[in-house]
Amino acid sequence: MFSQLAATVSLVLAISSQVHAHGGVAPVLGVTGTLVKSDISRLVASSPCGANVDIATSLDTATAVPAAADGTFDVTGVTFDTGSDGSESVSANVDPTGTGASFTTPVTITTNGNPAPPTTSTTSPIVAALPAGTKCTGGTAGNLCLVQFVTTAGFANCVAVSQGAATGAAATGTAANSTVAAGSAANSTAAVGAVAAGTAANSTAAVGAAAGTAAKGKKAKAAGGAAKASGGAAKAGAAAKAAKKAAKKAAKAAKAAAGGGEPFRPFLPPPHSPIHSP
Secondary structure (H helix, E strand, O other), rough: OOOHHHHHHHHHHHHHHHHHHOEEEEEOOOOOOOOOOOHEEEEEOOOOOEEEEEEHHHHOOOOEEEEEEOOOEEEEEEEOOOOOHOOOOOEEEEEEEOOOOOOOEEEEEEEEEOOOOOOOOOOOEEEEEEOOOOOOOEEOOOEEEEEOOOOOOOOEEEEEEEEEEEHHHHHHHHHHHHHHHHHHHHHHHHHHHHHHHHHHHHHHHHHHHHHHHHHHHHHHHHHHHHHHHHHHHHHHHHHHHHHHHHHHHHHHHHHHHHOOOOOOOOOOOOOOOOOHOO
């Protein structure tokens, strides 16, 4: 009987060691907080993402890993045991619908975890890539895929992968740069316009100033001409006056010459002069 009891205990311990994982991949679907050994179990067809994981209610609240435009994404291999039992080396398949109904499309692993960690509680960076052309349609947002990771020791769990986040961020950055560029172009256009307008205004002002100078010159010239004409008129008047005077003098001289000088006037004594006395 003792031997039967010992065999039963050994079987239970063996089964227990087989149920809970010695290694998995984080962030684990259906797990919040710190990942522990009991959160990951061996792969079972009826529970493709682990025991007690409700995919439908866990997907939208899961910590989703963003996939880059080329489909690559980063996860972390975690071990709770040493050696091959705690393997962080994995293979993976994706369900683009996010329902967990079918994991038949392989995911490329470009950087894998340690197949035999030397110590417990270690981690390894894992880099994977969705197949080209994959379209994630799961979750409320319609952009989530579900990736199932299986370690070489046979333990499995799922990770939610979001598609479009990185691309969207890049698009947002591109749109922001375009706006800045457009703003710069607008500023440049405004600056050019301002310079052109300023140049035109300066040119107009210069032309106006030149016109003013010309008008001023014409006015000054006209004033000078008027003054010169006035001086000429005054000079002509003086000459005419002198000529008139000379003509008068000449006429008088001519008259005197024609009459032989002054007419003879006989001397007549005054009426009461002694000459008239008898």
